[in-house]
Amino acid sequence: MFHLHHWFTAVILAVTLDAVSGFWILTQGQLVTERLDPIVSPGKVSSHVHTFVGSNGVSSQPESSYSGSCTTAGVTADMSNYWAPQLYSYKGGKFDSVPLSFVNTYYLNRPGATSEIKAFPKGLKMLAGNAMATSQNPDPQLASAISFMCLDYTNGSEQYGLMPNRSCPQGLRLQVTFPSCWDGVNLDSADHKSHMSYPIGPHPDNGNCPSTHPIKTMTLFYEFVYDTSKIDNTGGSSLILANGDMVGYTLHADFLSGWDTNVLQAAVDQCTSDLYNNLEACPPFKPYIDRSGASSCTTSPKVDEQVLGSLNYLPGCNAPLNGPLKGLPANPSCSGSSTTSTSSTTTSTTKSSGPTSTTSSTSKPTQTNPSKIVTVTVTVTSTVTFTPSPTPANISNKKKIKRIPVRRSA
Ligand SMILES: *[C@@H]1O[C@H](CO)[C@@H](O)[C@H](O)[C@H]1NC(C)=O
Ligand SMILES: *[C@@H]1O[C@H](CO)[C@@H](O)[C@H](O)[C@H]1NC(C)=O
Ligand SMILES: *[C@@H]1O[C@H](CO)[C@@H](O)[C@H](O)[C@H]1NC(C)=O
Numbered sequence: 001m002f003h004l005h006h007w008f009t010a011v012i013l014a015v016t017l018d019a020v021s022g023f024w025i026l027t028q029g030q031l032v033t034e035r036l037d038p039i040v041s042p043g044k045v046s047s048h049v050h051t052f053v054g055s056n057g058v059s060s061q062p063e064s065s066y067s068g069s070c071t072t073a074g075v076t077a078d079m080s081n082y083w084a085p086q087l088y089s090y091k092g093g094k095f096d097s098v099p100l101s102f103v104n105t106y107y108l109n110r111p112g113a114t115s116e117i118k119a120f121p122k123g124l125k126m127l128a129g130n131a132m133a134t135s136q137n138p139d140p141q142l143a144s145a146i147s148f149m150c151l152d153y154t155n156g157s158e159q160y161g162l163m164p165n166r167s168c169p170q171g172l173r174l175q176v177t178f179p180s181c182w183d184g185v186n187l188d189s190a191d192h193k194s195h196m197s198y199p200i201g202p203h204p205d206n207g208n209c210p211s212t213h214p215i216k217t218m219t220l221f222y223e224f225v226y227d228t229s230k231i232d233n234t235g236g237s238s239l240i241l242a243n244g245d246m247v248g249y250t251l252h253a254d255f256l257s258g259w260d261t262n263v264l265q266a267a268v269d270q271c272t273s274d275l276y277n278n279l280e281a282c283p284p285f286k287p288y289i290d291r292s293g294a295s296s297c298t299t300s301p302k303v304d305e306q307v308l309g310s311l312n313y314l315p316g317c318n319a320p321l322n323g324p325l326k327g328l329p330a331n332p333s334c335s336g337s338s339t340t341s342t343s344s345t346t347t348s349t350t351k352s353s354g355p356t357s358t359t360s361s362t363s364k365p366t367q368t369n370p371s372k373i374v375t376v377t378v379t380v381t382s383t384v385t386f387t388p389s390p391t392p393a394n395i396s397n398k399k400k401i402k403r404i405p406v407r408r409s410a
Contacts, residue, residue, distance in 0.1 A: 021109040021110070021111065021272035021273075022109045022271065022272040022273045022274050022275065023106055023107060023108045023109060023274060023275065023276075024106075024107050024267075024271060024275040024276070024277065024278075024279060024282060025104050025105065025106050025107075025275075025276055025277040026073045026074055026075065026078070026104070026105045026107070026277070026279075027074070027102055027103070027104050027277045028053035028054065028072040028073055028074070028082070028102065028103045028104075028105060028294070029053070029072055029100075029102055029103075029294075029295060030051060030052075030053065030072075030100045030102075030103075031052045031053045031054060031056060031058065031072050031297065031298070031299060032051075032052050032056075032058065032298075032299050032300070032301055033049060033050070033051045033052070033086050033097070033100075033301070033307055033308055034049065034050070034052075034301040034302065034303045034305075034307055035047075035048065035049050035050075035303045035305065035307065035315055035316055036050060036052070036058070036059070036060050036302060036303060037050060037060075037083070037254065038058065038059065038060055038061060038062040038064075038065070038081070038256060039062065039125045039127060039188070039192055039254050039256060040127070040131075040192065040254070041060065042060060042061060042062060043060050043061060044060060045060075045303050045316075046060075046316075047243065047316050047317070047318070048085060048086075048131075048241075048242040048243040048244075048314070048315070048316050048318055049085065049086040049242040049307045049314075049315050049316070050083040050084060050085055050086060050242070050254075051083060051084060051085075051086045051100055051103075051224065052081055052082070052083045053072045053073070053081070053082050053083070053103045053105070054071055054072060054073055054078070054079070054080050054081040054082050054256075054258070055068035055070075055071045055073075055078075055079040055080060055081055055258055056068040056069060056070050056071065056072075056297050056298065056299035057069070057079065057258075057299075058081045058299065059302050060302060062123070062125065062256055065079055065080070065081045065256055065258045066079050066122070066123075066258045067079075068258075068299075070290075070293050070294070070296070070297035071293075071294065071297060072294050072295075072297050073105070073294060074277075074279060074289060074290065074291050074294040075263075075279060075285050075288045075289055075290075076288045076289075076290050076293065077259060077260040077263035077264070077285070077288040078258065078259050078260075078264075078288075079258030079259070079260075080120075080255065080256055080257050080258040080259055081254075081255075081256045081258065082103065082105050082222060082253070082254070082255055083253065083254050084174055084176065084222060084224045084251075084252070084253040084254075085131075085174075085241045085242040085243060085250075085251070085252065086098075086100075086241075086242040086307065087172070087174070087224075087226045087239060087240075087241060087242070088239075088240050088241075088242065088311075088314060089228075089231045089233075089238045089239055089240070090237075090238050090240055090320075090325055091238060093312075094310045094311065094312065095240070095310070095311045095312070095313065095314055096309070096310050096311070097307065097308040097309060097311075098172075098226040098227065098228060098231065098239070099226065099227040100224065100225070100226055100227070101171055101225040101226065101227045102225055103222065103223065103224050103225065104222070104223040104225070104277075105220065105221075105222055105223075106219075106220065106221040106222070106223075107218045107219075107220065108205060108218060108219040108220075108221055109218060109219075109268065109271075109272055110180065110205065110206045110218075110219050111216055112199060112206075112207055112208035112209060112216055113208055116216070117216050117217060117218055117268050118182070118215050118216065118217055118265070118268075119217075119218075119259060119261045119262075119264035119265035119268055120217055120218070120257035120259055120261070120264060121182075121187060121257065121261060122257060122258065122259060122260075122261055123187045123188075123256075123257060123258075124182070124187050124188075124255075124256075124257040125187060125188040125192055125254075125255070125256055125257075126178050126179065126192075126193075126196055126220070126254065126255040126256075126257075127192040127193055127252065127253075127254050128145055128146070128176050128177065128178045128179065128252060128253055128254075128255075129145065129146045129176055129250070129251050129252030129253060130249075130250060130252060131243060131250050131252045132250065133249040133250045134249060134321075134322075135249055136161060136162065136249055140202065141198055141201075141202055141203065141204055142198070142204070143161060144161070144177075144203075144204055145176065145177045145178075145198070145204040146161075146174075146175065146176050146177075146248075146251040146252070147159050147160065147161060147175045148160045148161070148162065148163055148164055148172060148173070148174060148175065148248060148251070149172070149173035149175055149223070150164040150166060150168035150172060151168055151169070151170035151171040151172070151173065151225075152166075152167070152168055152169055152170060153169070153170050154169065157170070159175075160248075161248075162247055162248035162249070163233070163236060163239055163246065163247055163248035164233065165233060165234060165235055165236040166233060166234055167228070167231065167232045167233060167234065168228045168231075168233070169228075169229050170229070171225050171226060171227055171228055171229070172225070172226050172228045172239070173223045173224065173225045173226075174222075174223070174224040174226070174251055174253075175221070175222065175223050175224075176221070176222045176251065176252065176253040177204040177205045177219065177220070177221050178196075178219065178220040178221070178222075178253075178255060179193075179196040179197050179198045179199075179204075179213075180196075180198070180199060180205070180209075180216060180217050180218065180219040180220075181196065181197040181198065181199055181209035181210060181213035181214070181215065181216060181217070182195065182196055182213055182215040182216075182217055183195045183196070183197075183212065183213045183214075183215070184213075184214060184215040195213075196213065197209070197210055197212065197213035199216075205219045205221060206219070218268060220255055222253050224253075235324065236323050236324060237323075237324045237325075240314070240320060240323070240325065242314060242315070242316075242318065243314075243318050243321070244314060244318040244319055244320045244321040244322075244330075245321050245322060245323075246320060246321070246322055246323025246324065246325060246326075247322045247323055249322075250321075260288075263284050263285070263288060266283075266284035267282050267284045267285055270282065270283060270284060271283075271284070271285075312331070313329075313330060313331035313334070314330070314331075315331075316330075316331075316334055317330045317331065317334040318330055318334075
C-alpha cells in the first residue's frame, strides 16, 4: 500500500500548436503490479509483469475494471485501467523491481483540422508499442510513439528512443503515445490495434484521421516514472523491462476505457485549456473528483507470485532477450503455457496510409524538468525467493476471481 503525499504539478509538454486545444493530466500512484494483461491475455496469467493504475476492479477479465470501487485517477467517472511493463534492475545476480514513483496519463485535445473529438467509448481497448519487437520500428512515426526520458537535473535530462545507457538520477520515464483515430465501430480487434490508427503525418500525437479511422479521440500519452536514483545503467548493463528487453525495443502500454462517456465527452468539449492536473478547473469533473480516495485506492494482486523486491529470475518465462545479460536463463521451472498468451501482440501497429498531412505543426514532449518528483514507496512485504510452480499459473474464469496458487519456497 502506498500513499501519494504530494501532487505532482510539473509541466512536461511544451504546447506550441495552433491545433492544440489544451490537455489535462491524471497523476496516479501505483495500484497493483502483477502478471496480468486483461486485453492481451484475458482470463489468464500474462507472459510478463505489468504495473497498473486506474480502477481497482482490474483483473484478468476486462469487464471487472468497470465495477471497481475506487480509482487512482482522481476522477471517479474514470474506471479505466492504464498499464505498462514493470521495470527491473539487475545487480549481483538478482533482479530488483524498480520502484514506481508515479504515473502521468495525459489527455491531449488535438482535434486536427477537420474533426471534433469524441469521448472514448466504454470498453475501448488500446495497445501501443510492440511487446514482441526485436528492433526499433522502421517507421519513424511509430518509433517515436515510444520513448525514454532520462531525468538528470545536474547534467541535463535527455530523451531517447531506446533505454538510456547511463544513470538517470531523478528517474526514468517510460513514455508511450497512443493512436487517436478510431474506426467508429470496433472496441477491439484481433491484434488489439487495427481498430485504431495513428493520425496521418509524421507525429504520433497530432494530425488528421485517415478515412479508414475517421473518429478522432483524445490523444493519450503515458509517463510511467520509475525511481532510478540508485541505479547506474552505464553500458545498458542493469535496467531491463519485465519481458527481458534491455535495449527498449518492446516498450508498450495498454488502455482499457472505463469512462462514463457523458462525463468524458463534456470534459472534452468544455475543458480545452491547459489544465495540467488542476482537474477542479474542469466543471464536468467537479462532482467526481476524489483525490483522497485516489491515494488510498488499492487492490490485492490476483496472481499469487512475488513480482516485487529482489528476485532470482524475471517472473514468468522471461530470459534477458538482448543486451549484456543475454544468455542468462529464464526461470527453469517457469510456467510455459503463459507465454502462449502473447501471440496476439506480434502484429504491427496500424498506421494511416493516407496522404501526407498538410498540418505543419509539430509537437513533442519536451525535456522540461518536473519541478519535483514524488517518490512513492512500494512496500515489499517479503523478500522470499520466488520459485514458481512447475505447473502453469492459472486464473479462474469464474466471476469471482480466485488468487492463483503459485508455490513459493522460503
Ligand atoms: C555529471 O557528469 C559528470 C561528468 O561526466 C559526472 O562526473 C557526474 O557524476 C554527473 N552527475 C550526475 C548527477 O550524474
Ligand atoms: C544502449 O546500448 C544498446 C546496446 O546494448 C544499443 O543497442 C542502444 O542503442 C543503446 N541505447 C541508446 C539510447 O543509445
Ligand atoms: C485453467 O483453468 C481452467 C478452468 O478451471 C481449466 O479448464 C484449464 O485447464 C486450466 N488451464 C491450465 C493451463 O491449467
